[in-house]
Amino acid sequence: MKRNTLSYRIISRLLPAVMIIGAAILIAYYLFARSSISEHTSSNAQMTAKNTVHSIEEIVKQAELIPSNLAWMMESGSLTKDSLYGFLNRLVTNNPLIYASAIAFEPDKTGHLFSPYAYRKGSEVESINLGSESYNYLIMDWYQIPAMLKKPYWTEPYFDEGGADALLSTYSHPFYLIKEGKREFAGIITIDISLDWLTEIVNSVEILETGYALLISGNGVYVTHPSHENIMNHTIFTRAIELGLPKLRQIGRSMIKGEEGFSTLELPQIGKALLYYEPITSTGWSLGVVYPYKEMYASLQKLNLVIVILSLIALSLLIFFTFTIVNRMLGPLTKFAHSAREVAEGNFTAELPQIKSKDEMRELRDSFEFMQRELSEYITNLKETTTAKEKIESELRIAKEIQMGMIPHIFPPFPQIKQIDLFALLESAKEVGGDLYDFFLLDDKHLCFAIGDVSGKGIPASLFMAVTRTLLRSLAQKEKTTATIVSEINTTLCFNNDSNMFVTFFLGILDTTTGEIRYCNAGHNPPVMVKNDGLTTFFDITKGIPLGLYEDFAFTEQITSLKSGDTLFLYTDGLTEAENCKNELFSDQKLIETIQSAIAKSPADLVKYVLESVRNHVNGNEQSDDLTMLGILYKGDEVSTDKEMSAESDINMLPAINEWVVRRLKQLGLPDGLENTVNLVIEEAFSNIVFYAYEPGQKGKIDISLYLDGEMLVIELRDKGKPFDPTAAEDPDTTLPAEKREIGGLGIFLIKKMTDRVEYRREERVNVLIIKKKVESI
């Protein structure tokens, strides 16, 4: 049975309850039955004992009657001394119960003892005088005690060895004679009775299998007992010591006192047993009956076993039937679950289980059927509306794809141009939007880039954006100023612009070799300039007006220059005006702070960082405007292959070096005025190396580099010619008149005079000449 089925759970909750109730009933029954058995046994024991005692008493009373009659006959004088022998002889002969009988007289004046005595010897009865010199009966218990008590007396049972060879007890009865008008004690009449009958009666008491009856004398001696060795050999008290049962001693005391009562005992072999005892008042003996518990309750235990087995069977049946019934009743639930799953998978006509009853299951089935019908209808309706909606959405999606296709979105866009790194991102608030960005190369070193934001959103804005972008691509040329390009776009957009749409626009052209930017703004947000030292500010721009408004507006071009490591960050107002749910704008201030805090250096990382920051700001609020960002990092010098000029050691390389110097100074953002000086310095140093470091006819490379070190412009020349230190030459005396001036030494002298520092060193077969000149950058 699976643990998670309903049937299992019902049974697992029901079963303990049933078991507890069943167990309680069983225990109650057991206790009741036990007490009932105990009660029954007790009364049975009492009854048995009383019956037995009664049987014994009857015989005893019968026996007692004989001496008592005899005493009367003696007193009345109907018996004479002479006739006594014959009388006793007949008495014994006629009474099988009596083994012997005697009439013992008090001694006469001479002290003569007279006691006729008849006893059985074999089958005969013989008579003798018991009194003799060797047998003074006057001191015997059977004579002395009743004589003193003046009442009848049963002696302790004794075994008459050699005589009767049987267990006997003597009953003594005093008799009186009238002498001289006075009633005087005259002697004792005895009868000896065999106690075989007593044994027989007591032994015939049957108590269960191992139970028994016993009889003790007035001294506690066992008269009858199932163990023969106990008879006449043990008293109940010695037995108590032997068995270590103090309780038995108490019982013994109570018994010889002539009391009756119940007690329980732990006996060897039998175990726990119930004992009832009852006195035989005439003789002073006591009868006990013993009931072993084991047997008393044997039937109860057997019955218990049967009941437990029956209970287990009943329990198994209960489980079986509960399981079957519960399963049959709840079976449909599994089918319902299966149907529900099918419905969830879209099969609304899933078959339902048949329910014939009119209970809750039926109700469930009806509800289920209703749900299937309603769902089916709902889905049909939904399909219709969805189809219509999907059509519109699909068109919008295609429109968006076309729009997105217009703007470049492969990054990095120009891997061949190492000087720039560029990344852009456009997120529309609606499927299609009015933001745009674009960038493309005008030639192999001029990058044209633009960003714009069309008034309004959605399809109209996107169409206007497409027109603007197309115009930009067709009108942008390297030769034109950015103001011209912007004006031309403006003119075309104004033409037939009946819907009065407009677009804010920023156009820039970057010379990737020098970092110079020409730009023109048409009402767009000022871009952010991140200088290589981290200084982040808004771009200084003339505001201009958006395109599409006034045909004749005169746009102006501005020029600035990017240095290595500078980043230009362009964006639309969807960024700074992004609202959170409290209608708080992202704001210009926060934009500057965000860019400043960005550790990211690449435009892609920067744009993504700002985007994340805006997302955190709006915090799930719906994007209300298109959002566009464009970042351009000018790496310029860092990656420029133009940083160094490697020239042949040939004077004719000078024009090429000259051109490179011009380019290089522009890259470094240094003023044009430096050109002649730097050229002169390089020419002098270069020609010195060509003429002196290399042997005539020997050719080698001379590497020249120009770079800035703080406020110093460093001019470095390296060659692999023979060691040659130009600084070692003596300066010419410039005060000498013309006739005395030497031709040589002038070049290095000019270098020294026109720069701030000249150093030479020899490095591993390379001559290194470092010339430094203090400059002021633009």
Next chain:
Amino acid sequence: MNIASQVTSERIIINVEGRIDTTNYGEFESAVNKILENSTPEVVMDCTALSYISSSGLRIFLTIHKKMIGAGGKLILKSLQPSIREIFDISGFSSIFTIND
């Protein structure tokens, strides 16, 4: 580098235009020598259009100057651009040559 000259009986005026550097000083020297074959007592070197000069160029100037002095003549430099003038100053040539504005 371009050189143009006006030769009169009193003086020769040489207009120097462009750059005189290590690559073309020889050319400059032979061109000037050729003009100076018409010996006159005074030679005026008009440097209005001289944009650049290196030590090689200066040496030619010195050579011409010495030659003129040797022949009892005179070399006058005229209209030096500031950057050129600076080089003349540094090298001490300003004190050797007669320089007119």
